[in-house]
Amino acid sequence: MILDVRQAGFCYNPRQMIFSDISFSLDEQEVLCILGPNGIGKSTLIRCLANLYPLCAGSIRLHGENIGSLPHRDVAKVMGYVPQAHEIVFPFPVREVVLMGRAPHLGFFASPGRDDYAKADDALNLVGIARIADKPVNEISGGEYQLAMIARALAQEPEILLLDEPTSHLDFGNQIRVLEIIDRLARKGISVIMSSHFPDHAFLSSDNVAIMQHGSFMAYGPAENVVTEENLKHTYGVDVSITYSHDVARHVCVPHKAGQCRCRNVQHPECVTAPKLLVPAAR
Amino acid sequence: MTAPSSWKSSSVTGISGAAARLRAMVATPALGTILVYCLLPVLFFISLFIGRYDVDPVHVIQLLVAPVVNLFPADIIHINPVWTATEENVIYQIRLPRVIAAILVGAGLAIAGAAYQGLFKNPLVSPDILGVASGAGFGAALAILLSWNMMMIQLSAFAFGILAVAITYLLSRFYRTTPTLILVLSGIIVAAFFTALISLTKYVADPYEKLPAITFWLMGSLAAVRYSEIMMVIPLFLVATAILLLIRWRINLLAVGDDEARALGIDTKRMGQVIIVCSTLITASAVCIAGIIGWVGLVVPHLGRMLVGPDYTRLLPVCLLLGACYMLIIDNLARMLTSAEIPLGILTAIIGAPFFAYLLSRRSVGWI
Numbered sequence: 001m002i003l004d005v006r007q008a009g010f011c012y013n014p015r016q017m018i019f020s021d022i023s024f025s026l027d028e029q030e031v032l033c034i035l036g037p038n039g040i041g042k043s044t045l046i047r048c049l050a051n052l053y054p055l056c057a058g059s060i061r062l063h064g065e066n067i068g069s070l071p072h073r074d075v076a077k078v079m080g081y082v083p084q085a086h087e088i089v090f091p092f093p094v095r096e097v098v099l100m101g102r103a104p105h106l107g108f109f110a111s112p113g114r115d116d117y118a119k120a121d122d123a124l125n126l127v128g129i130a131r132i133a134d135k136p137v138n139e140i141s142g143g144e145y146q147l148a149m150i151a152r153a154l155a156q157e158p159e160i161l162l163l164d165e166p167t168s169h170l171d172f173g174n175q176i177r178v179l180e181i182i183d184r185l186a187r188k189g190i191s192v193i194m195s196s197h198f199p200d201h202a203f204l205s206s207d208n209v210a211i212m213q214h215g216s217f218m219a220y221g222p223a224e225n226v227v228t229e230e231n232l233k234h235t236y237g238v239d240v241s242i243t244y245s246h247d248v249a250r251h252v253c254v255p256h257k258a259g260q261c262r263c264r265n266v267q268h269p270e271c272v273t274a275p276k277l278l279v280p281a282a283r
Numbered sequence: 284m285t286a287p288s289s290w291k292s293s294s295v296t297g298i299s300g301a302a303a304r305l306r307a308m309v310a311t312p313a314l315g316t317i318l319v320y321c322l323l324p325v326l327f328f329i330s331l332f333i334g335r336y337d338v339d340p341v342h343v344i345q346l347l348v349a350p351v352v353n354l355f356p357a358d359i360i361h362i363n364p365v366w367t368a369t370e371e372n373v374i375y376q377i378r379l380p381r382v383i384a385a386i387l388v389g390a391g392l393a394i395a396g397a398a399y400q401g402l403f404k405n406p407l408v409s410p411d412i413l414g415v416a417s418g419a420g421f422g423a424a425l426a427i428l429l430s431w432n433m434m435m436i437q438l439s440a441f442a443f444g445i446l447a448v449a450i451t452y453l454l455s456r457f458y459r460t461t462p463t464l465i466l467v468l469s470g471i472i473v474a475a476f477f478t479a480l481i482s483l484t485k486y487v488a489d490p491y492e493k494l495p496a497i498t499f500w501l502m503g504s505l506a507a508v509r510y511s512e513i514m515m516v517i518p519l520f521l522v523a524t525a526i527l528l529l530i531r532w533r534i535n536l537l538a539v540g541d542d543e544a545r546a547l548g549i550d551t552k553r554m555g556q557v558i559i560v561c562s563t564l565i566t567a568s569a570v571c572i573a574g575i576i577g578w579v580g581l582v583v584p585h586l587g588r589m590l591v592g593p594d595y596t597r598l599l600p601v602c603l604l605l606g607a608c609y610m611l612i613i614d615n616l617a618r619m620l621t622s623a624e625i626p627l628g629i630l631t632a633i634i635g636a637p638f639f640a641y642l643l644s645r646r647s648v649g650w651i
Contacts, residue, residue, distance in 0.1 A: 047542070050546050051545075052542050052545055052546060071548075071550070072545050072546075072548045072549065072550055073548035073549075073550075074548075075548065076546060076547055076548025077548065079546075080546075081543070081546035083540075083542065083543055083546075086540065088538070088539050088540075089404050089405065089406060089538065090401075090406070090538050090588075090593035091592070091593055092535065092538075092539075092592075092593050092594065093592070093594075096535065096594050097539070100535060100536050100539065100547055101547065103533065103536055103547040103548055103549060104547060104548030106532075108530065108533070109529040109530060110532075111531070111532040111596055112532065152547075156547070156548075
């Protein structure tokens with residue numbers, strides 16, 4: 001167990017908790033996916049985990065030590081944080097941005113050496129963007145930027161990677177590519193906590209899923225137990241079907257249009273009367 | 284570490300051909316480094332040769348090498364003084380201190396400006412963003428009004444410059460969030476306050492003697508600089524510059540944002556304090572010996588970025604050199620253009636503003 005969160009709560013002012021009573025723990029190589037509607041505090045939770053905001057209640061223990069009492073530098077050696085996309089004003093080349101991930105390993109007056117450049121290049125190769133290493137960071141696409149941010153976090157050589165909606169702003173292909181990279185990192189021994197808006201992503205690449213609702217975890221556990229039709233209806237207010245797809249050998253999450261019936265489930269009266277033309281054939 | 288070809292390919296969009304060529308040329312390690320690093324010594328000697336009092340160029344060279352050469356035993360090599368006492372005086376007591384001061388002031392304002400632009404994540408920031416120039420201006424104006432001597436005027440300028448920044452910083456501490464934005468706002472407040480105080484001192488000053496003195500001081504000049512003043516500011520100046528140069532890679536990290544920098548293990552508050560203290564000491568030193576000189580701290584970092592890119596490991600040393608060169612050129616023009624000396628603050632803007640406008644029109648700055 002690397003990270004242990006107990007009854008964590010955060011507030012900007014004491015009367016209004018953003019979230020409270022959140023407890024979970026993270027093991028080596030575990031991928032935890034946090035789902036939840038907009039504005040529920042997923043990003044805030046991740047920032048708290050990265051020790052950017054101090055908790056109001058509870059504790060976050062990193063290797064058994066309270067994270068608030070650790071210097072930023074020591075936390076940064078263990079945890080890499082990938083923020084949501086934003087703009088960097090100055091046109092740093094991508095390699096320089098990735099190199100910044102070496103900061104926690106360098107002294108206050110030190111500049112990165114050959115070893116650090118090598119590690120930055122390794123990180124670039126790992127996420128597959130070595131070919132754009134010399135491009136200015138404000139001239140690359142959103143997907144490349146996200147990968148560059150992940151590479152920078154990897155250059156920190158972290159044990160835990162915190163990703164704040166790593167797939168937002170990305171096209172369909174890049175979303176899957178980022179998830180594959182996260183998968184690969186987990187197999188290499190890095191634990192991952194990421195927030196996402198896509199329940200499907202939880203099936204794609206995570207061990208545990210937490211659904212955040214009303215300022216706390218509404219459900220927490222293995223993806224198959226947590227990402228259920230009831231939970232998603234409760235969280236997002238939309239109907240979905242969770243079915244097992246033999247094609248991809250995992251569960252998939254398919255949203256319904258409003259009022260569309262679910263003919264697999266015969267207790268709906270309209271399903272009984274409607275001709276069963278649209279039932280998907282199981283292989 | 285970056286091959287010239289990759290620089291070219293990386294600067295296709297947004298950067299004009301001329302700037303790209305210049306950048307590619309300068310990014311070529313040998314040629315570029317020689318170009319930038321040779322400019323300063325060349326300008327240094329040119330500045331000593333020119334001036335209103337006509338000194339024989341041969342005498343200038345002899346004067347300059349004599350103190351070194353004459354350290355050797357006289358029977359090996361010796362330069363006999365063929366120059367006049369006036370010539371020696373002009374070179375060693377007037378031109379040399381002035382040239383040294385120009386180098387210090389230009390280099391200092393440029394590096395302070397570059398550091399602030401990184402700290403505030405804003406390419407439009409200049410070294411007086413936190414009110415140091417207004418504070419120093421008021422300190423000097425007050426001292427002139429009270430008929431203090433030259434030494435006290437400079438000390439007062441220095442002290443009030445520091446005081447203004449201290450007030451700015453303390454004001455910003457009242458707020459817990461977005462400290463850089465609040466810092467800028469506090470700087471505007473403090474600068475406005477001290478500018479009003481400058482106006483007040485001007486208003487009450489004797490219009491025939493004190494008022495011109497205050498006005499000229501505020502426009503900036505290196506005409507009156509002597510060794511004693513240089514010696515006064517140089518220790519602080521060197522220490523602060525050395526610290527900025529040592530942490531220059533970390534200034535990169537601040538430029539990407541507070542939260543991200545902290546996630547990368549940077550104590551952003553401490554870094555901000557170090558940069559503010561160093562830049563303020565440098566700027567206050569420059570202002571107290573030269574008066575208020577704008578534009579250098581804003582324009583030179585951009586010139587540097589066009590030459591070597593935004594990476595502070597290369598940008599800060601280049602800023603030092605370019606700032607010194609820019610100030611030397613401006614000061615030479617101030618001495619030579621007209622029979623009466625033109626104040627520096629006027630020339631930096633008259634030359635700097637059109638030049639900067641030209642650079643902008645060529646879209647040769649990478650951050651637009």
